[in-house]
Amino acid sequence: MAVGNGSAYGAEQLAHDVSKLVGYAVSTGLVHPGDAMWAYNTVLEAVGAQGPAAPDAAELLADAYVCAPTADLAQAGPVSAFVSPQEGFDLEGTVGRIAAAGIAAGCEEDTPSGADRIATRVMNVLMPRPSEVARRFADEYAAGGPQAATDWFYRMSCDSRYVRRAAIARNIAWTSSTPWGELEITINLSKPEKDPKAIAAAGAAPATGEVYPACQLCMENEGYPGRGAGAAHGAHPARQNLRILPITLGGEHWGLQYSPYAYFDEHCIAMSAEHRLMHVDRENMGRLLDFVDLFGHYFIGSNADLPIVGGSILSHDHFQGGRHVFPMMKAPAAGAFEIPGFADIACEVVRWPMSVLRLRAADRERLLDAAAHVLDVWRAYSDPSVGILASTVEDGTEVRHNTITPVACKDGSDYVLYLALRCNITTSEHPLGVFHPHAERHHIKKENIGLIEVMGLAILPPRLVEELGAVRGHLLAHAGADDRAALARALESDPLCASHAAWALELACAHPDIAPETADQIIRDGVSDVFAGVLEDAGVFKWDEPGRAALDHFLATL
Numbered sequence: 001m002a003v004g005n006g007s008a009y010g011a012e013q014l015a016h017d018v019s020k021l022v023g024y025a026v027s028t029g030l031v032h033p034g035d036a037m038w039a040y041n042t043v044l045e046a047v048g049a050q051g052p053a054a055p056d057a058a059e060l061l062a063d064a065y066v067c068a069p070t071a072d073l074a075q076a077g078p079v080s081a082f083v084s085p086q087e088g089f090d091l092e093g094t095v096g097r098i099a100a101a102g103i104a105a106g107c108e109e110d111t112p113s114g115a116d117r118i119a120t121r122v123m124n125v126l127m128p129r130p131s132e133v134a135r136r137f138a139d140e141y142a143a144g145g146p147q148a149a150t151d152w153f154y155r156m157s158c159d160s161r162y163v164r165r166a167a168i169a170r171n172i173a174w175t176s177s178t179p180w181g182e183l184e185i186t187i188n189l190s191k192p193e194k195d196p197k198a199i200a201a202a203g204a205a206p207a208t209g210e211v212y213p214a215c216q217l218c219m220e221n222e223g224y225p226g227r228g229a230g231a232a233h234g235a236h237p238a239r240q241n242l243r244i245l246p247i248t249l250g251g252e253h254w255g256l257q258y259s260p261y262a263y264f265d266e267h268c269i270a271m272s273a274e275h276r277l278m279h280v281d282r283e284n285m286g287r288l289l290d291f292v293d294l295f296g297h298y299f300i301g302s303n304a305d306l307p308i309v310g311g312s313i314l315s316h317d318h319f320q321g322g323r324h325v326f327p328m329m330k331a332p333a334a335g336a337f338e339i340p341g342f343a344d345i346a347c348e349v350v351r352w353p354m355s356v357l358r359l360r361a362a363d364r365e366r367l368l369d370a371a372a373h374v375l376d377v378w379r380a381y382s383d384p385s386v387g388i389l390a391s392t393v394e395d396g397t398e399v400r401h402n403t404i405t406p407v408a409c410k411d412g413s414d415y416v417l418y419l420a421l422r423c424n425i426t427t428s429e430h431p432l433g434v435f436h437p438h439a440e441r442h443h444i445k446k447e448n449i450g451l452i453e454v455m456g457l458a459i460l461p462p463r464l465v466e467e468l469g470a471v472r473g474h475l476l477a478h479a480g481a482d483d484r485a486a487l488a489r490a491l492e493s494d495p496l497c498a499s500h501a502a503w504a505l506e507l508a509c510a511h512p513d514i515a516p517e518t519a520d521q522i523i524r525d526g527v528s529d530v531f532a533g534v535l536e537d538a539g540v541f542k543w544d545e546p547g548r549a550a551l552d553h554f555l556a557t558l
């Protein structure tokens with residue numbers, strides 16, 4: 001069998017890699033030393049191998065005695081071989097070679113997703129069961145507080161390769177200063193590319209009966225073996241190494257896990273134990289506050305509960321949170337306002353391209369009452385002069401358009417709720433949404449503006465790496481030349497650049513002396529400016545005079 005660069009990879013190499021992987025799992029605390037020998041053999045089984053012996057079998061066996069309950073019966077204990085994490089251990093490379101051996105042994109189909117299923121099955125062998133994770137988390141929470149508990153759970157989720165640190169490291173990220181402060185940009189390169197073989201197989205897959213699990217956010221994913229594109233109902237990722245922490249929000253069963261392809265530090269997901277639709281209301285805003293009561297060092301927010309202005313998954317009630325202070329949270333107040341009957345709630349309009357109200361109070365029930373009032377008024381609010389319509393009638397049915405993207409965090413003993421006003425109305429001029437990225441910005445961003453982007457972190461598609469590289473080439477080739485028409489022709493005739501042509505010409509006019517050492521920053525800042533425009537598009541009350549007057553009118557109706 002050959003792997004990678006063509007060097008032979010035989011049983012001895014497999015034994016070496018599995019042994020090293022077990023050592024890694026012991027050193028990171030995923031596997032108890034007493035389970036090391038068992039783990040070695042169980043990984044072999046997962047990749048269809050029957051041997052040979054681990055090269056360091058003696059150490060694996062000896063290690064079991066260090067922490068064994070029976071060790072007290074002996075006079076002198078053995079010394080652990082796994083006292084410190086292994087320097088320079090290549091987790092991705094090692095797991096990749098072991099997965100390839102499993103494919104060669106016929107355990108899975110020879111596709112990237114097949115390899116991923118084996119790799120995930122192998123990592124599952126090397127980690128604690130869900131109940132053990134929950135118990136350890138509770139112990140850490142009781143002894144060290146919420147941050148110690150999430151520190152441990154996050155590290156465990158990374159070490160077990162559920163959070164794909166190596167893939168996340170491929171993302172390209174930068175910040176640029178804009179009129180709205182520093183905005184954060186990420187070009188997402190971490191999610192696996194779709195394999196052509198998988199796409200072809202998906203076309204042939206039968207789809208009858210119930211889908212299981214119903215979606216990728218269901219609690220039933222914990223331990224799920226995954227399936228390829230050729231299976232009934234198509235591909236579903238392997239989740240054997242997923243550990244969901246049971247938490248209670250609003251008196252209900254919810255789960256907490258980390259995002260495998262995170263865009264910021266400790267990007268976590270809280271999801272309802274029930275597969276049900278997203279809903280933004282007082283009840284779920286209360287659950288956001290319950291969450292920050294449990295984890296005051298995290299923010300938590302919900303996507304809006306309507307298409308266009310919601311996130312990518314509306315079918316499963318869930319929140320996203322994490323340990324990150326977003327640009328929106330750093331934005332100053334543009335002004336204060338008062339809600340009649342809620343003089344105890346500090347209310348501000350945030351100076352932000354989207355239309356965001358910031359409500360703050362120490363009393364969570366009062367804060368929830370105020371937020372629910374804003375939501376109720378906004379859901380029914382229309383102002384045709386600025387394009388806001390609360391509802392329309394389509395095929396005899398009333399369709400609602402207004403909702404809110406809520407985000408909660410703690411500030412000392414205060415609760416803070418950010419309420420981003422959203423409206424998903426469409427027109428013939430803006431068929432994808434009036435308060436959605438407009439057509440002239442689709443060359444950079446066309447997708448929904450979800451919770452994370454509302455807060456000022458753009459998640460941009462991977463195609464931009466190649467396209468922006470091509471734009472860079474044309475800008476440099478025509479630097480210093482006055483012939484804009486020649487640059488325009490070059491951009492428009494290049495399939496990678498045609499959609500960016502108008503924007504790239506603006507960059508060329510603004511930076512006639514663009515040079516190799518300045519080009520990257522100029523393009524990155526240009527992308528950030530487009531993202532600022534995207535957020536302005538998504539704002540229901542613009543920052544011009546009519547927009548501010550319309551906002552004041554809305555606030556006066558509260």
Ligand SMILES: [Zn+2]
Nearest residue numbers: 215218275316
């Ligand atoms: Zn679900």
